[in-house]
Amino acid sequence: METKDKFLSFNLGVRDTAVISLQYITEVLQVSLPEICGVPQMPSCVLGIYNWRGEMLWLVDLEAMLGYPPISQGANLLSKMMAIVLENNGKYLGLLVRQLIDIEWLETHQMKPPSAELFYPKISPFLEGYFINESEDVIFNLDAMTIIQAPIWKIHH
Template sequence: METKEKFLSFNLGVMDTAVISLQHIIEVLQVPLPEICGVPQMHSSILGIYNWRGEMLWLVDLQAMLGYPPISQESNLVSRMMAIVLENKGKYLGLLVRQLLDIEWLDTKQMKSATTELFYPKISPFLQGYFINDSEEMIFNLDAITIIQAPIWDIHN
């Protein structure tokens, strides 16, 4: 049985690498920061709304959501961010990340279970598990559906 899946890998924070399964990713696009429309009184990790294909796409600072320093506070902030657009049952969400790395084939049989002791409390609920790469580094496997269904979005969905 084939257990390899395609994942999109990207940086989280300064040192960490995360992946999300391609099956929930609709599109990856560059978002010019001035085109993000801020929304007052929102959860701190929600950066605002972006006009995507004529639809309102909520954009989230994935690092802030997962307990890392917010992207928006980084000194080397670029004028365009990469957004990973996730979809589940007609709900869309844009995750802003600093840098995309690659498309990787990973064997889901080699995924290890995420124990809460190993990870920040904020990231644990969104982890499906983790992989260890050839350089012995941990790669977090984020669960797209859990991210889309996170309770912090209930305010506007």
Template sequence: MEKPQKFLSFNLGVRDTAVISLEQITEVLQISLGDICGVPQMSSYILGVYNWRDEMLWLVDLDEMLGYPPLSQTANMLVKMMAIVLEENGKYLGLLVRQLMDIEWLYIHQMKAPSTELFSPSISPFLQGYFINDDEKMMFNLDAEAIIHSPVWTNHN
């Protein structure tokens, strides 16, 4: 019998919900935008680096990376944002999100395959699929590995 897996759910844009498997999350922390050290000549969704555990943690505006309006449009520098720290093979990346929601218990066999008609080209490469929750709402299952291995990083990491 398949066991449900734990996922962290959070807002994507204003209306959408996304989940990432807890197995791929190292830590969740609050960061104010003013504490992020900007790096020139980067894509606008790469917010810069943050001092985390005495290491440089790259931070990304996940909304903007996936084609939503940037978080910086709606937040001032003092607002605390939530950062989800992903780890894969010793590589870390922080995803800034609008708001964390909950821990979801989901069955992988209930995940539906992402179809190109449903999702924009900016989000498709980072999707493993999606779940339909109890309220009949879609929850995008983001692929942490695909985000970490996105071509934008290969130049900077």
């Protein structure tokens, strides 16, 4: 049986590609650093709060959270970054990513289970699994629910 799902693909770090299932994505928007209101005493991957449709949206540097060098360090003040807004039970979280690639249909039954040896320790808890595409690249399938429910946010909800 063919089971295809729609995913949004984007770059992680310089070489990696990741996807998140579209069912958890509410919106994708462009954000620039001056629009983000920094919040003191936060983990370094938490960039702060952004005013989104009149709501406070927490923005996270996804690369920093997963153990890559932070995107926000390389960004100058004028550069626009893409934020992927995840939603779960009325809770929203914005993930800042380097660059969106595409919307892809992937065969969910071809997803391989994550194995700790293959990936950075920081990324493993957030992986649902991974795909190997036609050019034999690994595509990380990130688990939106785990990201939204990460202990790191518990302090603030």
